[in-house]
Amino acid sequence: MGRQPCCDKVGLKKGPWTSEEDKKLINFILNNGQCCWRAVPKLAGLLRCGKSCRLRWTNYLRPDLKRGLLSEYEEKMVIDLHAQLGNRWSKIASHLPGRTDNEIKNHWNTHIKKKLKKMGIDPVTHKPLSTITNDKTSSNILEQSKKDQPIQQEKNQEILMPQMDIESSSIDQSAIMEIKSEEDDDNSNNNNNNNNNNTETSCANNFDSIIVEVNNNGFCIDEVPLIEPHEILVQDQLSTPSTSSSSSSSSSNILEDLKFLPSFDDEWPLMENNNNNNNMGFGWEIDNDFSSTLDFLLEDDHSDMMMMNNVTFDESWKFEQLL
C-alpha cells in the first residue's frame, strides 16, 4: 500500500491567505521547522492543504526572502541564467538568494520579456528578433519548435556575466561556471546536433573578459573588455545617460546595453533602500499586511527560533532593525 493521501481536498480553504493564517503558519514553522508539509496544516490549525502551506511559506513568508523589485544586477543575472537554463525558474532562483522561483517567473513574464522585446531581442532564444522574424522559413521554424527548451547557448552563443565584486553581492558568482559544467554534462549528446550553426565556444572558462559569440547571422561577434567592479554602475549612480557611455560605448553585449540604453532608464528598478548597501542583503519591506506579521514575531520574541531555523544572526538583526 502507498501512503495516506495528503488531504482530501474537502472543506479546505483556497484563495488569498489572511494575516491570521500567516501567523499560524509562521508560528508553526518557526517552532517546528520545515518538515512534513502534509502534517503542517493540521498541526498548525489551518484549513489548507500542505501544498498550499508550503507554497505560502516558500514564496511569501520565509524570513530570508527579499521583497520588492529585482535589482538591476539581479535582472541581468536572471537574463543570463535564463539564456543558459531556459524556463527552469527554480534553478535560476537558486542562484539569487532571497528570491523565489515564482517571483522570478512573474518578473520575467511581466518586466524582462517586454524589455528584451523592446530591444529587439527574443526573450526565448536571446537572439535578435529580426533574425528570427525575417527568416521563419526553414530552420528557424525548427528553432521555434524548441522554444521552451533550455537554450544552453547551443554552443554558439555565450553571454557571460562581467566579473563582479563578490563581496558586494550575495549572488552566487560561480553560478555561471557551475551551470556551464552542468550543461556540458547534460548536453554533451546534443553537441552533434548543433554543428550547423558553425560557431565555436570560446573563453568559457575565462571570466576576465565578456565574450559574446553569436551565430553566423551577422548579429555580432565581439570581445568586450573586462569591466572592473568599480566601473559597474547602478542606476542611482547614473546622473545622466551620457555618464555611462565611457564604460559601455564599445560594448556589443546585450546585457550591458540593457543597462545603458537611455530609453529604458525610467523603467529599470533602482537599487535602493531595501538593499542600499549593495550587498543584496536580507530585506523584508514593511508594508501594511506584513507589519502585522512582524509585530507578531516581535511580541512573541521569536528571535531564538529564527536562529534555530537557519535565519542567521545578521538576518535576525536586520529583521529587528526593520521594526
Place this chain on the structure above:
DNA sequence: AATCGAATCAACCGCTGTCGG
C-alpha cells in the same frame, strides 16, 4: 468621479520524479 483596459503577482493546477509501504 466613473469606467475600462492593462499590468501585476499571489495562488492554484497539473505534471513529474522520487521515495516509502
Place this chain on the structure above:
DNA sequence: ACCGACAGCGGTTGATTCGAT
C-alpha cells in the same frame, strides 16, 4: 516490482491595482 503519496516544478488563472480616458 508495483502502487500511490509526496515534494517540487513550471504554466496558468484570476483578483487586485494602476493608469488612461
